[in-house]
Amino acid sequence: MDIIFNQLTHLYHPKTPFERIALNTINLEMASQSFTSIVGETGSGKSTLVQHINGLLKPSSGSIQIGSLSIEAGKKVSNLKELRKQVGMVFQYPEHQLFEETVLKDICFGPINFGVPEAEAERRAQWAIKQVGLDTDILSRSPFDLSGGQMRRVAIAGVLAIDPKVVILDEPTAGLDPKGRKDIMSLFKQLHKERQWTTIMVTHSMEDAAYYSDQIVVMNKGTVAMHDSPENVFIQIDELKKLGLDLPQTMQFLRLFYAKQKLNDIKPVFSIEETADEIIRALSGEKGVIR
């Protein structure tokens, strides 16, 4: 599903002394089945932006189009339920939203709410729990007896069972240990591909943004400061610094390395393997250290 922001502005507390522009004339397109990361300092408008995609917030002016559905400022939204069905949202700490007695009931809650018959919802739960790498035995247990990592997977299975076309991930790895982070991100990468999601991820991790995305949107004070491929975003070192953002660790290292070697170079490199290759290339290129 294509997502198109058209001249969208969002005001907090409109027509009060506390009025504040949260989003200012946003024009943005996210192509169907692409993976877009939204980065920017706290308060730059990242979360406000994505909350328009599933109709949690409505534009103060302008419009947003999600596939064939659109939300326009000042107009009543007639198909909000359809929109919520198409746009799944994994909030920060999704495990805080588990509430049912059993994992099965929790996963079935969404589909049943959207009118899926119970038998079909249960079938989907069986499928979803396997997709997130958990055993079907877990369906009969209470979600509150699970470990943090398992709870997060159950919450994700709940979104999967609705079978959305667009998935919004709001800092999906916050609070997880390094292994948990890696596992969850690989899971999203796989689901993005297999389920043909249009994925939008809000993140503070430049490493994840660089490594997993097709496109990066850099937000600054309620506006879009950059919208480009990770390669083109992360070579704009001075710009990023002004926007309060770091480089991915791989590129930070390369910068130090180039500076010490008195090389005037910058390469968009996002994995350890590529970083090592670039170092070896630079060393052998200069004086043939590597034989």
Added chain:
Amino acid sequence: MIHKKNRIIDVSNVYYRYDKETNWILEDINLSVYQGEWLAITGHNGSGKSTLAKCLKGLIMPEKGTISVHHWDTTDKEKLWDIRRTVGMVFQNPDNQFVGATVKDDVAFGMENSGIERKEMIKRLESSLKQVRMFDYMDREPHQLSGGQKQRVAIAGIIALEPSIIILDEATSMLDPEGRQSIMKLMRHLNQENKITVISITHDLEEVIHADRMIMMNDGKVIKEGKPRDLFQSTTDFEKIGLDLPFTIKLRCCLKEKGLEISDNALFEEELVNELWTLYSTN
């Protein structure tokens, strides 16, 4: 300089479990914490790190073994409040530890509980808020603060009680990069200038490499203890239990696999950069 002789906490043969039917959460833990050091405790979720921290503050008692803080046993009821005052603890979630209606009230809360007299309280309130750079926010309410600011207020509440030890229980894991950096900078200052001993329970490997000493836990046991530089010389133990490695170590190993003749010493990025430079210039 940390003198290994000045032990501030001693843990010997400690066992802990939630009830008699379940497995040990902590199993035969032996360790010491030295005055003025920065000790990092790392390991998987569920390895027992946070349980150990609660034992050190006297919030829970071991089933077997002893823990002493400043030579006070945590099971000694007469000393328990002294222990809890001298060991401050910052938890993971900034929203769960803000008890006051305003910043000022929140910092005063702990002092009121400790029966500190009003004149002294006002003095400490000011100085602790200044130290965490939240003095200008004294009358703010929690919803007006960022996660990092709330954690700084929590730290102000702790230092107002003049503790000798602060435990950070994944205190930065819910913060954005800016919040994380501000807390780390503040804690380094308290460690170096105020000589507060810091015990940091963390998954952040870039923080671990800056610690004076580290302890690695797995399945309720201490499996490694030493200086980060020594422990990261070999990566096999970390890989065996599936722990991630700091960036410099991962890159160092990758370069070595690809045939570069570099040592197993580099811990910080600058060190690896320097080593690569030396390699280049001597050829």
